[in-house]
Amino acid sequence: MSRRIIVPFGPQHPVLPEPIHLDLVLQDERVVEAIPSIGYIHRGLETLVAKREYPEYVYIAERTCGICSFIHGMTYCQAVEQVMNLEVPERALYLRTIWSEYSRMHSHLLWLGLFADAIGFENLFMASWRLRESVLDVLEETTGGRVIQGSCKVGGVRRDIPGETLDRMVGDLAGFERDFREIANVFLHDESIIARTRGVGVLSRGDAYHLGAMGPTARGSGVAIDLRKTGYAAYGKIHFKPVVETDGDCYARCAVRVKEVFSSIDIVRQAAAKIPEGEIEVKPKGNPNGECFSRAEQPRGELVHYVKGDGSRHLVRSRIRTPTLTNIPPLVKMLSGCELADVPVIVLSIDPCIGCMER
């Protein structure tokens, strides 16, 4: 039996856009154990509730993460609205759904690009990011921000999307879908991608469930958990099926995300067809008094925002639990037994968002 050595991975590493540290215990080229340590980008933003009034805290909630910022803001608003018993206008709920799905498309395209880069497929990285820019253009046009939107508020949304803009967005989706189909074919059928991802980092269905995997990481292992099915925002009125793959390897997780982009396109189309006219916000009266858990499906999995108010302008407590945190134990499981050269691909396959995780 050969000697065990420990190879440090991160916090600064070419494949990681964000810092996380793993101690990889190796025996020859095989990883015996992976020990994660986190905290490099912890800010402690939950305590800012004491310094910002509850309507202002939406901006902080959005800046938990710059990739799924809209969904963070929305989930926080949902929690406060539930505490205050606010009836959010139907049109605002549909707008939230549309922006959530655009966020998902931009997040998945971003991930697909990074994943291609981790495999060493630079051309595909560029192709994914080029296409992602068209999604960002829509977000910028409708909300004013490319990555931090600031369009959600307690009681509704801040901006409306005019009917003709919405029609144009739906029209443009056809071209987007055609372009994405080309990229999707490469991700799903290219030999070199299959060679790097099939059978790599396998997570069984049981492990995914018991270790608390969420989002595409869980769905890639055959666990059909999709929080959108709980029907928050306007998802209750839209028909879609959670995308599920059963192999549990990096290929399956990649396939889930590729297919979810198509599902997002479909959801936007349905929402645009069903969106009613009307108000986009209600004015909140008084202050939140009570507590609430609000959940939503981020591109990476289940996001939970907890808020507790005591009837003053400042909340007493905010607590955020993000999907990357719950996906770390499954990641450690996937890494044990893999080859050192596969570590970057496996780490990326859970779509780690450290900014979210450490807040």
Next chain:
Amino acid sequence: MTHLSKSPWILHYDASSCNGCDIEVLACLSPLYDVERFGIINTGNPKHADVLVITGGINEQNREVVRNLYEQMPDPKVVVAVGICASTGGVFRECYNVVGGIDCIIPVDVYVPGCAARPESIIDGIVRALSILEEKKNMPAPGRATQGGEK
């Protein structure tokens, strides 16, 4: 322009950013903005890098990491603080774990405003950093000016 400012290599590190600026830094590499046309390459190795691009503020745990990366880079080098968090701490300034902007640890040459900073301003910041790099190259730096053969 010399070989250095014609082909500067950048090292990107996420100090305690929310990711917003990070993905915009990466977006600069994508075909729409394409900083590689300026010869800029994103490297993961501090010893290869001329420009350190940092997003997010300093916190207790990454303090040493940032200092370490900076010290490992060869002279002359420039630091670009991207986004308001890297410049001052931004909205997270009052968080208990945030010390402040990057300049409380290492000297910063260019501050790029914005939350999140737009790719256009990031590119502008890096291009400005290149002329500072050029100036630094012509300045006698301690430990470098004394080496023979460099005239």
